[in-house]
Amino acid sequence: MAPALPKINNMPKPSWLTVRKDLSPRRHTALGIVAFLLPLAIWCLVSYVPFIWHPMIKIEAPGDVTWLKRGQLIPREDFGKEVARLQAESGHLPNGSRANPIFLPAPHAVARALYTAFMTAPVLRGDLWLHESLWMSIKTIFWGFVISSAIGLPIGILCGSYTAIARITEPFVDFIRYMPAPAFGALMVAVFGIHLEPKIAIIVIGTFFQQVLVIANTVRKTEIGLIEAAQTLGAKRSQLVWRVIVPASSPDLYNDMRILLGWAWTYLIVAEVVGVSSGITFFINQQAKYRNFDNVYAAIVIIGIIGLLTDQVLAFVGLRVFAWRNPRPSRVRTYLVRLITDQYATPLIKIPQYKPVVTK
């Protein structure tokens, strides 16, 4: 067996900012993490370093100021005035430390709230636990999106395929699209009652009309050459739509659906205040009323996490389902095949590489 040649890596280290160039996988991941760490760092800075913002004083001892209570937050200016007044009158000075306003809790408070929100029983009997509220919201979104898609997807595909259908549908859809979905709130309550149904209806109204137009536009972008080729192979009208146009535009339709699902979430909060307030919105409003802003942030963060996770999962599934777009062998399979077939298998343990010897 010939000795393995030493690998020489002469590739220049790529710059971080190269126009329209892919990043190495390591940098890709690193930047993704930094994208989250950076805002978190700013939040920590503002929360924990007193002289950056902290415009309030949290009272620890009221002293001789009658209207102050322990734990109260007052603006620094007002506190300064009181201190000056009492110094002049030589009374007991109030005592306090700098703090941020109540609407900006510190990260650790929100983190604690994330944990306790799930573990604490609701204040009022009959109210829902946080996870129950969340589940209710997810149900609302799910049904709203499914109903909207069940009608909107086929109509959008037909609009994109047949100009006549587009012409008879799209002008009116365009007209309704500009009406804000929450405007239908009262109407939906009259039609569907006060529980989950009107909320689902509002999500459907908010999503459906956009969906038809977005899907139709994507379908219209199908490469005309593919349609012509199919025609010369004998494909007729409906075959052209379902066997050519739909599969050809399916990856883009899938991405459209991902974006539309995000829109459905934005309609959720307004939908949930219609009729009897429900779901995560009820939780948020309730907590805001008690001025538990750490819980409010916790709930908003949870929505973000659910959204991000759903989208990542959908993106991953999309890559697998539409593998024909960017076909590449599975890494696991390649590894196993190499392991069995030849000696060039990538070793599991990294062997130190030979450095090329430069002789003068």
Place this chain on the structure above:
Amino acid sequence: MNTATDIPLLPDYRTQSPTVAERFRKLKERPVVLDVQNLGREFIGENGPITALRDVSFQVHRREFLCVIGPSGCGKSTLIRMVAGLDYPTSGRMLLDGKEVHGPGPDRGMVFQGYTLFPWRTVTENVMFGLQMQGMDRTQASSEARQWIQLVGLSRFENAFPAQLSGGMKQRTAIARALAANPRILLMDEPFGALDAQTRAQMQTHLLEIWRNVDVTILFITHDLDEAVLLADRILVLKANPGEVQEVMEVPVPRPRSLMQANSPEFLATRRRLDELIHPKAEGHSAEIEKLPIIRLTQVGDDVE
């Protein structure tokens, strides 16, 4: 006609050896597959109608290889698209096996310059498409498709997606796909135009091989003169503005053809005639390209040739 030449002793492109003449006699006895009669196409332009094609008539016999050639903008592509039914003529008509045809159909298969393979289908599934459209079930269609894939030499790639194929392999798949649908005539619109010179030569040889072995009539559009002479039985030469038939040439190069014939006198004579038709020499000008008004931007003595 200018017969004073730089290449002396070339025969007239119309002289045919007895075997070639006999071949053409037999060819013309075969039934006419495609009969194009007075086909014309007008577009609406800014300043009134523009005639892209006028009064184009020709016939293609069964198992004939007819090339259409012409300068750019002569309406070659419009012509083949009309035959395929993807564009409509504003005058004249087309008969396929004696019956008038309108709109696209599987009886006129087409191979496009841009491959137009279905990217979500594997090679086999692409070739199956036409058969499935005709109502054949999957198993039967796939076994039939495999035979066509074998014919174009892509058996090793039958499960590959188009994105994994080279240009030549894509075009071979497209040819197999068109042939599998069993067309009466195969229309090819500059199919090798996007390929590099070597691959193109391979594909030409390959196409001749397929044509020899499969019962198929071919109408082939090209702007490559050598390609036309190498492949065609007859060459339909179009001229531009408006697109009209200038001449129908019978290629005197004997068959079977190969790239080795490119220096034979018949080949060169035909080639030269095509050149005269398509790149006519303007009066008073030599064949030399007009000199570009370029000023010298390099230093004296720094010459490259």
